[in-house]
Amino acid sequence: MPEYTLGLFANMYPAFDGDYKGIFIRQMVTDFESLGVVVKKAVKTSHSTAGYIPFYFDSLCLSRDRGLDLIQAEYIPHSSLIPYLFGRRDIPLVLKFHGDDARIYPFSNPLNRHITRAMLKRAAYVITASEEMQKPLLAHGLDPDRCATVHTGVDTRFFTTGSREEARRLLGLSMEKTTFLFVGRLHPWKGIYEILEAARRCPNLDFVFVGPGVVPDHPQNCRFTGQLPPSVVRRWLTAADCFLLPTYTEAVPAAVMEAFACGIPAITSDAGGCPEIVEEGKNGLMVPARNAVALTSAIQWMTDNPSERPRMGIEARKTVCERYDHTILIKKLMTIHQDLITR
Template structure:
């Protein structure tokens, strides 16, 4: 059987974030029957550099299509500039009569799309409608894209993000100090400042039994300033973005993962934490409630509700049995999201569109 030639378009692999994590996982774990050529459409750097890289990506896409180097085009798309850039790449693939798979990752496409002028909404709806398949991360996102962009039911496929499942995880028994961990972009959208304020409102006795480590890019200095103003320097540490090895080390040492986001697709950091057997505190936004069930494999709080978040943290400081039960159930829940199952599903999508 001939291998499937895939031209994959998405953010530069030098960037940080969930979309890059998904791309890397596919590229690193894909089997020999799928040959993927990755083309970066968004690098780090200045606006001028970003424009030049996108123009280069367009030329590479044309070259691949003209030289029959692509059986299928797989496009990783978010919102804002990404949506408009990839409306162009989608149409190029469509004009060449090649199957185009759009893979939607945005956490807040609904917010972005609702604010667009009608003409731009029609443009995105029309251009994205030219895709052969439209991959989304959850049933709730499938419903949204069908209802708002007019996509066909058969066109939209739910494929939740995947993780590498660690073969073994720590037991996390008799923790003297409960280690709360936040991984991701530090800012309002992921509730990073809410988390700091929630920690501040934990009574002193429980607070003395806990610590919080936050690792990521974004508004790092603003977070450190807030921590200092609340006299929490002794309890909360803010790191910069960590690499995979450092991330796994943190996940090994942590007791609880916290992600109190306002908007999400299906966050990779959350799935990774669950795969490491961590109890999780998060919010019922995006695809999260399709993976996390309150009081069964995690605790769900309302976005922006600092008191709820603080109470959830207090309960996990106090109750080791609850921490252990939630963490064990979380690991079981994501086992079916293993990368091997994911690649089987992705291969099935590729095969279906080229036959």
Template sequence: MLQRPIAKAQAPRVLMVGTALEGRGGVAAVVSVLRRHGLFERERVRYVATHAEGSRGAKLKSALSGLSATVRICLGQRPAVVHAHASSHASFLRKSALLLIARLAGCNTIFHLHGGGFRKYATEEAGPVLRRWIGHTLARSSVVITLSEGWADFVQAFAPSSHVAVVPNSVPLPALADPALAQPQRVLYLGRLEAAKGVFELLAAGAQLAPRFPLLRLVFGGEGDAQALRRRATELGLDERIELPGWLGARERDAELAKAELFCLPSHAEGLPMSMLEAMAARKAVVVTEVGAVPEAVRDGDNGLLVPPRDAQALAGALAQVMMDPALRERLAGCARATIERHYSTEVVCGQLSTIYRELAGVGR
């Protein structure tokens, strides 16, 4: 009996490179959402990790392995598009080198910009040679994807010949939790436990609010300098008011969102934070700082409240306003969910990426 030959695996149309998907950062969350929604299968995407969390040795091993795989795929399988998720510093250097290899192999390239610190990195921290290389990388990319119009304007000004497309981060729309699960005056933060995320301003705001709100709880979900946060909470008399559950997986995150009365992210700088979008998708009122792409997603007084960064007093005032006014809280939460449905759903964003891929690859939809 003759056996049918085993079909050779199709070469990828798109090679996507970024951080390991089992990681705990925003890029891993973004890409994982796209994969779960079927983008990889629909557009023949192959994913290569070029960064992993862990020791310096583990990071070096991941970088070298990712470099080797990228070279092998670009030269051997010639994907039409190489799509790199990048931010600043080492992430930019790794991805810019990989995109150079991809261009030399004749591939179209996408530089997908994440991270709120890129403007400072490109304009202040980088020396003249590195600034020229950043501009060259942006200009030579087939497409630069930014998360917002504001970031698109920056890229266009920094590298005028670059071709920019705005594609926001996306989140799935979860089933809504029972409103009865929400605990009064419970404020949830999700992110790194570090000063740049505004966690110490949130503690300072909590100290101002504690005398007026006897049920106040500040929940800090994430990894980082938990000891410094605990020490500062003790100094402010908030020992019994804070919870530090550590990093939260998807199930634990959803449980904490269900219990929270509102969500707060008082960062000093941001791109388009996934944790904020997840909170909005979960139909929570959000109090966030007016940094990065946040003001393009959150309209003050409509689907959330915006406050200046590094301003604990303004933060305390906004948190108090939401906690004291159930009608306001309900309106903000409802509009937040509607915003995600209209502009940030996975269906919408995957469609935008598919269009870019197919235009670069010269194939029809």
């Protein structure tokens, strides 16, 4: 017998292996199914705006499905709009906020504020990807007794420690040079230009960027690989000395969790949920967002203290295994679901 049947709505879902859009949502679905939950999906796999037409049609059909025990929408209000308007009222609706849908969207204009408040009022429960994300939602009517922080987490058996020397040999990297790695979309909000400025200030260091997007002007010590499958991303994480994410806005970042699971420290900004995973001096360093000078100083410290990096890497993996392993978090989410269903 299945545990229960979940209707999942997500406007970002990977269309192929190596597609980063919503990859953590696909991991969540896989985890649910491995534990006996039946997941019926309405998902947008296309990157184009036109992809919303079939997505909303599928959402309408799924919203009325009589076989569901629970509905969960990822990203608000893009994925929750149809369940909110047409979803069954006899089963719980769970909203999951991932980042800008909590921090930026509700404050953009009065209409967005009204929509967010209506969604929160309708929801039986609210999930946020980081603790700090709940603060702006409280101003819009979030009930603190009907919310929890549950990140999707990371597969610590897949993203794990390995031979740095072997990974560097396979990737054709120098064994001597200190290498800093960024993984994610090449978007200004991720702090890309601050990393590029730091690279210009540190010509003796190597900087590698893994992920989709338009390659910006860059100094010679920067390398852009484009989008890569997870197995190759893991190899880059194993080969690197330190991970970089000087983001302007973020939940608890999945890329940092993956880096930590592979046993390397990180330098992140102090924005969003980064302080919830990065502990200054223990498993990484934090710098102010939009501050290339501070980022350069942190990069230089990591370079000048090579004996500290392995120690921080050990603590980094410990952090993820104890708090962000996907098997721990999916069971926490299932407990919330089952409690809602049996009320």
